[in-house]
Amino acid sequence: MLQAALRPPSKPLATHQNPLTKAHSDRRSPASPVDDRQQADLGDYLVVSPYNTLPHLLDLRALEESQRLLAKSLTVLQSVREDYATAPYSQSFNWDAVLDRLKSLLELSQYQWKRQHFYIVVFRSQVPPTTDRTHLGALDQKSHVEATKSGGLLKYWFGLPDENGRNVATCIWRNFADARPASVGPGHRDAMRATINMYTEWKLERLRFEIDDGARAWSITPWEQMTDPDGS
Template sequence: MSVNQVPPHHLGISPDFLHEKGQIKISTEEMARPPNEELDIFKHDGSHFLVQSPYTEQDHLLDLRTLDAENALLARALARMENLRPDYATASYVESFNWNEILQELERLVRTHGYRWKETSFFIVAFRSQIPPTTVYEDLGALDKVAHTEAIASGGFLKYWFGHPDKDGRNLATCLWRSQEDATKGGVGPGHRKAAAATRSLYTHWKIDRHRLIIRDDVKNWEIIDWE
């Protein structure tokens, strides 16, 4: 299977097309940092768990203790993610979301916790699709929800956002991951395989774009580029 053949499910991830490694090298300084449990930044409203998708049940929550500081802080900032324009299904990815607000929130969190942010990059998947009138959207949702549970359990899944089909059935779903390797691991479960097998009958068109979010030292600047 390739990216041009059968797409993944609504989450937009698949072990077959995520063939490159996207790991971040860990420096000696980072290895010497305190365990996650000792850092205040891993708590969210008194809990270690964060709602990172439209699904709010316990199995769908992100455990911040499984992340390093950069990833936990970004995950919290991504709670503010929302679309800026109604045509996100076809518009520029960068222009479709409130990235400036997200990064401002990240900078605030870093400053509040007195943390020194080190340059980090993150893996983004944007799944653009079109469904025919015959597709029952609730069926897509049921497949998606099971797959999301698998992806959360695999680790490194920071944010999941999806919109609603427009009048022509076009939509966008996007995922932000700690690394491409995490995204690969997140797409190997039986729920993902079942969703992938159903895609030919559920979609008339799909396209998968991959991006890299790079946030520089001290959150001084950032950019989203195509993944290469």
């Protein structure tokens, strides 16, 4: 997904009528109430992005228990500073709140969390005021459906552009192997062509999100390719 300042998505076709929240994007007013835990009880599917129609929902049945718990915890992810488009990624979101939510779910489920890591992609961008954001929005939704089919996209979040047209979008993946095929589909190829033609500048960051035993601590560091065959 190459999101950088979109209109709200189209009216949901099915599944539920829950409002979108700041935990999936920054399009709502900061004064709007946020209760992301209401969105975590959707049976086998979970809203993990600003898009809440069925093709965009995460199928929890495809995940291991630890991944399901983290995906549910990430429904509370929010930006914590207005300059998130340019600020350090690890300082731009409420990671401690995500871990608190995870620890609560671990206690409820009696699941023993072991240290593990996840793969993060950060897309920083700048678009000129004349950019056709409707077209970018359509491309973003198409590429998000492709990414969702991988089964390993645990979270997709994007913000609003600042006064200079800068923005950030981020994907949190189960592992690197899931992200690779999702980045080569026709929707992503179209989005990449749009990036070249419509963006003033853009930059990708690849990060490692590690959560310690018992979810006692977390770290976000630059991604270094692992030696495992699946790239995880």
